[in-house]
Amino acid sequence: MSVTREAMLEHWEHPSLWQRLTARDLIWALAVLVGSVGVWWVYRDLMDGYEIAIQIGSTLGLIVWGWYWRPAQVFVLVVALLTVTALWRYGADYELRHSDFLLKYILESQAAFMWMSALYVLATATYFVALFGRSEFVGQTATALTWSATAMGLTGLFVRWRESYYLLGADVGYIPVSNLYEVFILFAVITALLYLFYEDRHRTRAMGGFALLIISAAVAFLLWYTFEREAHHIQPLIPALQSYWMKIHVPANFIAYGGFALAAMLSVAYLLRLGAEKRRPEGLLARTLPPLDLLDDVMYRAIALGFVAFTIATILGALWAAEAWGGYWSWDPKETWALIVWLNYAAWLHLRMTKGWRGAPMAWWAIVGLFVTLFAFLGVNMFLSGLHSYGSL
């Protein structure tokens, strides 16, 4: 085999994806594979064919995600380590959560969620301090806090998944994305991951405070929901939710909600900066808030990603409905509002891409879009009656 100068040059100038993979990437893939096989080995008796297919898909997705975004590798490993530690501490005795130090104060799902809540709120404040104090170190601290909070949140979800089996028995445990309490945690975790991705890719922490505001709002709701309504108890699933579809439909939806929420929060920053530039161009806000074109760009990317995820989630929902409700579309209030949300963002994207709309109107629209989404997510369950009334307050 002869290697020409031309081929070497090409390789050097523009290596293909495979050529760009480093040893670290390959070790990563191997680690995920080994971990996945291990999980399958331990839990294979509880999984049906669809769930094995979902696991294979998740494994491949995880590998590619780590390749695409290196920090995800560390994150996944940390979460895996924490989760495995929790399971190891638990052993077969759920009651250890009251006595084992690690479990009681850190890794038991409730403890993990409390850590997550505290860290997110702290991170929000820290991001704003970094923004207005223009401190690189404080900014790094904020990022570290966000990463930690996200790791605790995701670990908590995994541990809760296992706890549901202790509590409810081997045949009724379920992935914790089935009620409002659990999906709010999922929302916080996914929104934070989306934000961290854009922070990393755009090499700026200026957007952090705004992105984490909505997460802090979710945390506030979560705390109210825990302490006032005691919603954190693990309850068995009603028959309609006992399906492998839940494992993919719900997370896909929350990627979308995360994207839309992020876009709306960046729109708030956009409008603030726009207003500040108009009124006091030399003022503190106009100088410190993130630049408009950055906000505009990330806003677009978040909505585009959200739109893709929302399309997939809605389609998955339709496929599930075809199996549970007798048809892929029944004009159920949840379905109808999902359609409205979809049309809303489709219109947003059309006007941006075909008419070149930019600026304040699009920012306002993204904020309104979040309210429409919020109604589809919460309002439908609270105010309207329909088949999809699983997450009522």
Added chain:
Amino acid sequence: MTTLFYWRWPRWPWLFRPDGGTDYSRPGLTKVRNDSQKPAVNDSSAPAANATPVPKPVRQRRSQWLLLEFLGSMYLAITLLVVVAIASVIGTVLQQNQPYADYVLKLGPFWFEVFRGLGLYDIYGAAWFIGILAFLILSTSVCLYRQTPHLLREMNRFRTQVQLHSLRGFHQRAEWRLPERDPGAAQAEVTGVLRAWRYRWRVEDRDDHRIVAATKGRFSRLGYLFTHAAVVVIGIGGLLDGNLWLKLKEWRGEIVVETRDLMARDIPPISRLAPGAVPAFRGNVMLPEGSAANFVFLRMRDGFLLQELPFAIELLNFQVEYHTTGQPKSFLSQVRIHDQKHLGDQPLEAEIRVNHPLTYRGYTLYQSDFGDGGSNLELRVWPLTLPQAEPVAIQGAVGETLSISGPSGPLRLELDDFRLYNLLPELDSRPGDRKFRSFGPSFSFKLRDVAGEAREYFNYMAPVQMENRWFYISGMRDRPSAAFRYLHIPMDSNYSLERFLRFNARLRDTVGLRELLARSAPLADNADLQRDLDQVRLNLVELFVRGGFTAVIERSRAVVPAERLQDATTLYLNLLRDTLAEVFIEVLREEGVDLNEGVGEREEAFFNDAVSALTVLPEHGSPFFLQLTGFQQVEASGLQVTRSAVTRIVYAGFALLVIGIFIMFYTSHRRLWAWLAVEEGGTRLVVAGASNRRTAEFAGEFAAIQGALARRLGAPEAIGPAAATASPTVPPEAAADNRSGDRAPEFER
């Protein structure tokens, strides 16, 4: 023909602008040409956004183009989408497909008619709604029809006819003078770089220069095609799977919606659909255990149609499994499909669960509901208005109507429902506590008088413990929309209702009461006064059993002057209470309760509870207390049977949509040009590029390509301003950028 595709989408309002759109007779290059209108070559500060389209003479339009223009207008589409969105919101706020009587109650007769006229009770099946959806599909199809040839051509074309000044107007460009190279050598380096970045290219020699036109990611253009085609496919599929067929048949007069409450066998042929009469339907049937049906009901507006099935479904068994916490764990129907033609004498046995439907010959059977299938109830009828407390035993099945004679004429007893389990939130729980308690079996019934007025009751079979006492509970409401109000009858030491009922009966026995009062210790010295007092006591008891304490207080208000009202009322109530207590003690004595030590705490509590129950008894309104003493449950399973015409096609549409959206957002069609010309013993090289989307990413790619090219060429000095490079924080995907260069033709609306 070609001109058809280059009409521009008009601006708001969605009819035409008087001057028409710009005529792009050479569509691919239009934008580039527009750029070239600028005088300055090296003007990067004023990108292509400043260029204005050159007005061209308005072409003569033909009427079909007018029609296409109208149909394909984006603003028309958006207007209609907004209408659809509003209608959809109404459909979610106003509960759909409820009984019409409910709407009349909720809206009043006037608005009921208005809403009905607008089809708001089945908005998603209303002709105007379906019409708008169909129009949107048509509009998208027209858009697709007009754009597709253009984008297919764009996909396969190398734009070799580009002019030098156009290239110099691009955002992404670089220019070099290469003193010691001929164009051929320079071209080799260019194509080497293009190959490294996996571009396809074509080289053409023009009059005075050579052009290398390259493209990459041309399939990105398919994103538009896929998404819009998917919308059309899903839309058409959705319409075909909806109730379009039924509407069509109804419109042609072939079927009539049945609104009467009929048995299946009595439904006339005009409201029946033979198997296969419509390709898609969704129907329901409620099957009691042990019964079979070969039809389902299709609900339509305020009535229904009967859809016959080519097979029969027999329900063998329906069962609900519960979690240890009491919540349902699974609903399961064991069915047998009888189909002589396809199965012969061997029926198909199967299980249907929620999330696990059964598909048989294109029909899908879902577990969708459950209820009572005619449970047999053994009841004891205790009179509440008579002076004796002797029960009558009766039997009936849920769904039956019994006749029963009441104090003021015959009553119809409609047995509505039976429930084996009643899992309700714990009585002292706050919302969200999630503490549940099982209240045991219950049944509900209506008592309807000759005038047709009915009250609905809900009685539990077993007593319920509340605050350490036990009660038999009966709920009542006089309107379906009202909440139940409850009567709590205290349970006696034999776990029965009897003590309360005897107490109640005694209070209504005037003769017995008079005797009792005569026997009891006199309250007055004077015999006349004593007689008057006894009469007052009798009157008070009578008032009390007819209207509770309220009636006593009202009477007192009516007959006593205002200044003495307070004292008199207190006196009356005390007198009544003493009388009631005396009667109660008599009831206890008859029962054989040992009263030598006085009335015990439990008896006293019972007395207080009994008086509380007695005072709400008149409001409760039933002349009987119906006690459930035994039952034989027969469950019924609600099955949904659907047939779908084009599910697979719709699913293909879903796949197309997802692929299309991915392509739209995460790929782009990129073009690069290298313009080479001999110049003063060397070569002048101009490289420029553009991307239809993801311009920020392309800026980065162009910078990398430019750098690689510069290295290959020995890093000659570039001429003119450097191309805009991608900075990591500020992606230059701004409005101006989007308009420059090669804008996506699919967005040329």
